[in-house]
Structures are given as structure tokens and as C-alpha cells.
Amino acid sequence: MIPPPGGGGVRTKAAYVYLLRSQVDGTFYLGWTTDVRRRLVEHAAIGTTYTKRKGPWQLIGFETYPSIESAKARERSLKHHPRMYALLKKRLLNQAANGSLRQVVG
Template sequence: MFFVYVIRSEIDERFYVGLTEDVERRLKEHNSKKTKSTKGYIPWKLCFFETFKTRIEARKREIYLKSGVGKEYIKQNWSGSSVG
């Protein structure tokens, strides 16, 4: 299984979209400053994740969520919320 996840910084409410096989481990890595692009904005909270059978499907969704339209989708549906 592959997961596309969205986390939100509690410092400035910015979002980060990623792909992983283990959401819990990946969130811990983000909050342990092990990810260069997110280490300056900890702590991070999980907003939501989606499950996919293949990496290809997950990657397509990740690319969409990182696009301008995808970013708006995230802001409209998950701003100020936790996993849902």
C-alpha cells in the first residue's frame, strides 16, 4: 500500500504533500527535522491521507495535490482541520 498525505505546520499553517508507505513513520521524520524542506516549520500535524494500491496511482495524486488546483482543494477542504 502507498499513501499520499498532507501535513500542516502548526507554526504558520503551511501544507506539505508527500508520498510514503508508512504515514506514522514519515510524520515522525518530519517532526524530527529529518526532512530538509520541512524542518524549519515543526511541529507538523497530519491533515489527511489517501490509500493507493500502486505507487503510480499515488504519485499521480501527489502531483495533482501539489498543483495549483490541488493546493486550492486542500485549502478549501482541510484548512484548520485535523485528519478527516
């Protein structure tokens, strides 16, 4: 289930690290957002430099974080540590294969 926008309180706002897979060539894209639904629409409509040539995209899964800062830190950590990124992909792909797009709380 895709989370509703904004899941936090006044002082902090929930944020998400998400994983997409290209339906064209099978490559992956990792990003962070405060609204997974909106971000998926943005990737489909306008994309980023990387995503606009490789869409459409499938949401593989996401992790939930209590703040934007913690989601950004997790994304940065995953992008700089290939083994951690590979383990995340494996876990989320296994969940997707089981038919459960579940959030993973970070």
C-alpha cells in the same frame, strides 16, 4: 485514524498522499509514503529541507492509493495543479475541523 504500515499484498503495496500543516506558521506540506506513522516521525525527528525549519507538523489528512506509482502520480498532479491542491486542502481541513481524520480512497 492513521493507517497501519504496508496495507497491500505481495504484488502491490498501499501508499498514501498526506497533507501536513506547520504549527509554527500554518504552511502546508504535501507528500507520499507507504507508512504515514513512520513518515510523521521522520518529519518530526529529521525533517526534509523544507519541513525541518517549520515543525512541529500536524497531520491534516491523507488519501489511500493501491500502489506507490498511483500515490506518486497523485502527488505530482496536485503539485502541478494549484486548483486541485486547493480543493484537496479545503476538503481535508473540513474533515479535520469536524474531528474526523478519515482516509479518502483515491
